[in-house]
Each structure stands twice: as structure tokens, then as C-alpha cells.
Amino acid sequence: MSATVRIPAGYVLVTPVHDECELLEELAAVVRAQELRPLKWVIVDDDSADGTAERLAQLARRDRWIEPTVLPRGVESGPARYAEVLAHGFRTAAWLLEAEGLDVPYVANVDADVRPSPQLFAELVARCEGDRSIGIASCRLGTVDDDGGFTPQLEQPCGAPRSGLRLWRRECLEQAAFYPTPHWGSVTSLRARNRGWRTVVYDDLQAEMVRPDAARRGWWYGYRRIGEGAWYVGAHPLSIAMSAVSVSAHARGPEGVALLAGYALAALQRRRRSNDPELLEFYGHALPRRQVSGLVARLSRWTSRR
Secondary structure, eight states, X not given: OOOOEEOTTOEEEEEEXXXXXXXXXXXXXXXXXXXXXXXXXXXXXXXXXXXXXXHHHHHHHHOTTEEEEEOOTTOOXXXXXXXXXXXXXXXXXXXXXXXXXXXXXXXXXXXXXXXXXXXXXXXXXXXXXXXXXEEEEEEEEEEEOTTSOEEEOOOOTTOOOOXXXXXXXXXXXXXXXXXXXXXXXXXXXHHXXXXXOEEEEEEEEEEEESSXXXXXXXXXXXXXXXXXXXXXXXXXXXXXXXXXXXXXXXXXXXXHXXXXXXXXXXXXXXXXXXXXXXXXXXXXXXXXXXXXXXXXXXXXXXXXXX
């Protein structure tokens, strides 16, 4: 039996896809151009019906380090679906590394609609190598305007890195990411922090999104699912109301209404809620207190300037 080979500062990449055939070629070009290219790239097809499977097969024939896989049938379609797809990708990546006897210290995930610069993953790895306390590292995600300006995504109320692009230290990934749940981005960050890891968003690093936030299957669907997920994790109604206002103000549209609708519908249908005390304490108590404190501080700064 061959010995495990340690790969210093190496990483594997995971991407979930659903009916995103038209995005794959451009994304593949971006990943190939990375200054620090992944040793393996696991792309998980979530029941696509638009030619995604055929395109993935073409990419794998061209580049042997690309590993397409399919989400097993039987996984329920719900607010935790995205997390289920990613968890399957992470497990597949671990199996591949074990089969080839590779010990890789980092795992990254990137969505099909995110475009990292050629230096981004190399820079994230370098910064994590310099600080062993970092469990999750990311950058600002946003859209590029017609005039070249960058409009960042709305920050999550809990301050967690966005789920669309992350670099994970493997020890942190194994402790926090293999429990699929709605609100995957903020829940995994909470679990990482509670286990002693730092989660970092570097404001000086950016990645472009080629479509608006939560628009993968339409904005109403996307934000409604976020609201349903908020109900599951035990979010306080005040927290949801404040989030809805922030979302609509940021998007300058009715997206916050969809968020509220998803939460209210889940409540009216008395859907199952998590019984995890770690989640209930944070989303039901700590987060709304943090949001109220932040709102009071902003109002205080606004009144002092008048």
C-alpha cells in the first residue's frame, strides 16, 4: 500500500451546478487560468436537464483533473438542497484524495456563476498559510456595472462569508460542513466559529458574479427559499423583518417580500424546525440582538451628522 503524499498548500475545488450548461465553458476557462490550480475539480450535477451532463463529460475528457459526479436520487428538493449538493461534492473529493493517497490541506467551493480572478485562490491559500486560526476564507462577491464599477453583495447579518466562494481548511470543513441544512453559509460559519476557527472575508479581494444574488432559479424562488430556511433554523421574526428591509433596500426591489413570504408560509404550514440548540440560540436570540444593536448604532451616527 502506497504512503499518503502531503501536498503543501494544495486544494481541491467543488462546484454545484443545475441547468448551467451555458456557464460551464467560461467557468472552466477561469479555473484553468488560476495561478494556483486545483489538484482536482469536482463538479456536482444536480439533476440538470439542459445538456449540462454532456458538457461536463466534454470538460472531463479535455482535462483529466476534472471529476463530474451526480447527486444521488432520493435527495429531497427543499431549502437544504444546495447544502446537500455541496456535501456530496465534499465527500466525493475526500474519496478521490484517499484513493490517490493525497493529503491536501484545503478544499474550496465556487458556484457556477462566480468568476474569481486568476490570483484569487493562490492569495487565499497564502493568507491561510500565514494564519493557522483561519478555518474559512473568502472575498467580496458582487456584480460589475456597465461602467466597470463593482457592486458588492449585501453582507450577511451574521458577518459570515458568502457561500458562493470559500476556501476551507480541511479540519474546519470536516467539523462544520457535512451537516446539510438550510442557511448553509451562515450555519457553517457559526459552527466553525463555535469550534474555535476564524471566518474571514477579505475586503481587498473580489470575485464577480455574472447574475444577481439568489437569481439561480429566479429571484422570487431564491429569496422565498431563503425565508423558508430562516424558519427552519429558528430565526426570530424581528430578525427576518430587518433582513427583508435590508434586502429590498440593497436590491431596490421587492426581494424582501419574497423573503418574508417564504418565512410566513413555512410558519403557517407549521413546517419542521431545527431542534439544534446551537442554531436556536444564535438565530433566535444572539443574531436579532446583534441586528438591533447595529441598527441603533447606524441611527445614532445618522442623527449625529444632522
